[in-house]
Amino acid sequence: MRIAIVGAGALxxxxxxxxxxxxxxxxxxxxSDYEAIKENGLQVFSVNGDFHLKKVQSYLAAQQIGxxxxxxxxxxTFANHKYNELxxxxxGRQTIILTLQNGLGNExxxxxxxxxxxxxxxVAFLCSNRGEPGAVxxxxxxxxxxxxxxxxDTSRAEKIAGLFCAAGVPCRAVQELKKARWxxxxxxxxxxxxxxxxxxxxxxxxxxxxxxxLVIDIMEEVIAAANVQGIKEKIKMSLAQDMVQFSExxxxxxxxxxxxxxxxxxxxxxxxxxxxxxxxxxxxxKMPKVEELYALLDxxxxxxxx
Amino acid sequence: MRIAIVGAGALxxxxxxxxxxxxxxxxxxxxSDYEAIKENGLQVFSVNGDFHLKKVQSYLAAQQIGxxxxxxxxxxTFANHKYNELxxxxxGRQTIILTLQNGLGNExxxxxxxxxxxxxxxVAFLCSNRGEPGAVxxxxxxxxxxxxxxxxDTSRAEKIAGLFCAAGVPCRAVQELKKARWxxxxxxxxxxxxxxxxxxxxxxxxxxxxxxxLVIDIMEEVIAAANVQGIKEKIKMSLAQDMVQFSExxxxxxxxxxxxxxxxxxxxxxxxxxxxxxxxxxxxxKMPKVEELYALLDxxxxxxxx
Numbered sequence: 001m002r003i004a005i006v007g008a009g010a011l012x013x014x015x016x017x018x019x020x021x022x023x024x025x026x027x028x029x030x031x032s033d034y035e036a037i038k039e040n041g042l043q044v045f046s047v048n049g050d051f052h053l054k055k056v057q058s059y060l061a062a063q064q065i066g067x068x069x070x071x072x073x074x075x076x077t078f079a080n081h082k083y084n085e086l087x088x089x090x091x092g093r094q095t096i097i098l099t100l101q102n103g104l105g106n107e108x109x110x111x112x113x114x115x116x117x118x119x120x121x122x123v124a125f126l127c128s129n130r131g132e133p134g135a136v137x138x139x140x141x142x143x144x145x146x147x148x149x150x151x152x153d154t155s156r157a158e159k160i161a162g163l164f165c166a167a168g169v170p171c172r173a174v175q176e177l178k179k180a181r182w183x184x185x186x187x188x189x190x191x192x193x194x195x196x197x198x199x200x201x202x203x204x205x206x207x208x209x210x211x212x213x214l215v216i217d218i219m220e221e222v223i224a225a226a227n228v229q230g231i232k233e234k235i236k237m238s239l240a241q242d243m244v245q246f247s248e249x250x251x252x253x254x255x256x257x258x259x260x261x262x263x264x265x266x267x268x269x270x271x272x273x274x275x276x277x278x279x280x281x282x283x284x285x286k287m288p289k290v291e292e293l294y295a296l297l298d299x300x301x302x303x304x305x306x
Numbered sequence: 307m308r309i310a311i312v313g314a315g316a317l318x319x320x321x322x323x324x325x326x327x328x329x330x331x332x333x334x335x336x337x338s339d340y341e342a343i344k345e346n347g348l349q350v351f352s353v354n355g356d357f358h359l360k361k362v363q364s365y366l367a368a369q370q371i372g373x374x375x376x377x378x379x380x381x382x383t384f385a386n387h388k389y390n391e392l393x394x395x396x397x398g399r400q401t402i403i404l405t406l407q408n409g410l411g412n413e414x415x416x417x418x419x420x421x422x423x424x425x426x427x428x429v430a431f432l433c434s435n436r437g438e439p440g441a442v443x444x445x446x447x448x449x450x451x452x453x454x455x456x457x458x459d460t461s462r463a464e465k466i467a468g469l470f471c472a473a474g475v476p477c478r479a480v481q482e483l484k485k486a487r488w489x490x491x492x493x494x495x496x497x498x499x500x501x502x503x504x505x506x507x508x509x510x511x512x513x514x515x516x517x518x519x520l521v522i523d524i525m526e527e528v529i530a531a532a533n534v535q536g537i538k539e540k541i542k543m544s545l546a547q548d549m550v551q552f553s554e555x556x557x558x559x560x561x562x563x564x565x566x567x568x569x570x571x572x573x574x575x576x577x578x579x580x581x582x583x584x585x586x587x588x589x590x591x592k593m594p595k596v597e598e599l600y601a602l603l604d605x606x607x608x609x610x611x612x
Contacts, residue, residue, distance in 0.1 A: 194602070197602065198602060198605055198606060200605065200608075204605070204608065205605070208601075208605045210600065210601030210604050210605060211601050211602070211604075211605045213601065214597075214598055214601040214602070217594070217597075217598075288595055289594055289598050291520075291523075292520055292523075292595050292599070293598070294516065295514075295516030295517050295519065295520045296500070296503065296504060296517070296520070296602075298514070298516050298517075299506065299510070299511070299514045299516065299517045300504060302506075302510065302514070
């Protein structure tokens with residue numbers, strides 16, 4: 001299968017590398033890593049075993065890639081205004097677009113640009129970081145839950161999921177993409193948000209009784225908002241406790257939003273905070289603690305004194 | 307009147323200087339400013355006109371001062387465990403203790419140590435900062451509202467208030483000290499809290515629509531909690547809007563808690579957050595946004611990554 005990777009951060013590089021290693025015809029649209037990968041290939045340091053791809057098809061412009069069967073989007077959501085420039089040249093009539101981006105609103109925007117029927121969404125549970133140029137670190141997890149944006153039929157998603165499974169990435173097709181998206185937000189909103197705001201890793205939040213309680217409070221707000229979004233099978237409130245317990249095992253893990261802030265990049269506040277808050281409000285639900293976290297994070301996008 | 311100033315930060319130095327200039331017999335219990343003030347006296351830079359006190363009675367231990375008529379306490383509340391050491395040597399049978407400290411719980415702790423009948427509390431609306439050793443900057447305001455801790459009788463408070471008025475400090479005795487304390491918290495909790503957390507001055511919070519809204523939300527939570535504390539005349543919800551409008555005039559003012567954080571001192575979280583949250587909970591009232599701010603500030607007392 002001819003595949004284009006758009007947005008080759010840690011997530012795009014890792015999944016692209018896995019797909020290429022399994023024999024797919026993968027094309028990477030790169031920016032900062034272009035020179036390093038062109039010269040030395042792509043190095044994956046993984047908890048499942050390191051590997052190196054010597055020859056990587058890398059490009060600086062989508063036009064050089066041309067039409068593909070599958071576009072995998074791993075862009076930071078604050079770059080979504082570039083969809084047209086980066087994705088249009090890759091599309092034929094049958095091309096499928098799979099976005100693995102964070103938060104809400106990405107499928108909707110892609111659908112507006114390129115038509116709803118070709119859009120799949122996937123929720124990636126992946127702990128990974130960029131390394132030196134040309135290297136990516138896979139620290140744990142990696143599974144993907146994916147589904148159609150515009151249909152409850154899972155046959156196409158199953159085909160794509162099979163592609164990932166064959167490449168060693170646990171992947172499952174589901175009818176309710178929306179539920180999976182919200183479940184990920186239950187984790188992302190408190191941990192990405194508080195870690196980024198406080199410049200502290202996951203374990204620091206869990207060690208402190210006040211922020212541990214706050215994480216759970218926020219998770220419960222998000223679950224309550226999720227359950228009025230028209231999903232069929234409700235999310236249980238106990239997911240909050242389960243997720244906190246699971247997160248104990250992550251140790252000093254730095255969520256992507258914390259890394260963005262430490263590296264002075266913009267944060268993905270639209271997809272992870274603004275759109276979910278709007279979706280909740282539209283159903284008459286307030287998330288006061290999420291609202292507060294969003295305001296503080298957004299203020300922090302300006303500069304502080306010290 | 308023989309007066310001792312305990313806790314000679316900006317507030318203690320300023321009010322002590324005003325009282326001495328008016329002819330009172332003022333004794334300053336000092337620490338960091340001792341050498342500078344002993345040598346060069348005390349310099350007040352004030353919006354109402356600068357002045358210099360050449361001769362200042364300064365001490366490093368309360369025993370050297372001995373018994374006084376009035377003890378004025380301006381300690382940071384995180385130093386309240388030193389009450390015994392710093393205050394006991396100053397007390398005779400008739401000595402009055404006036405605490406001008408921030409937040410809730412100070413009168414209670416003083417009453418436990420030294421008896422409830424001698425305790426007055428005052429709420430100081432003062433914009434001031436320390437300068438170089440031996441100097442204090444009075445940036446604006448300065449009025450005090452004071453009352454008895456253990457009685458609704460205002461006669462003694464009126465006498466002390468008169469002392470301040472005669473020294474050029476607008477001062478008013480009230481029956482309900484508790485109401486005045488909570489009214490100050492309506493301002494202190496959001497502005498001290500968010501400014502310290504975000505390391506940003508007052509005007510930065512008000513310019514950003516998200517944090518401006520958050521300031522008002524938090525003020526409304528505090529007003530709701532105040533109004534179930536058994537105060538006779540309720541605080542109007544419109545105080546929130548009034549205070550925000552007033553605060554526009556403060557420009558890039560740095561509240562004391564922000565200065566504490568910028569200078570890596572501990573924050574007054576007990577008196578300004580923990581005790582008010584407990585008092586609200588005891589009356590069955592939740593302040594979710596205050597709770598969140600407290601958790602984040604308290605986590606921040608640990609070190610951040612970057």
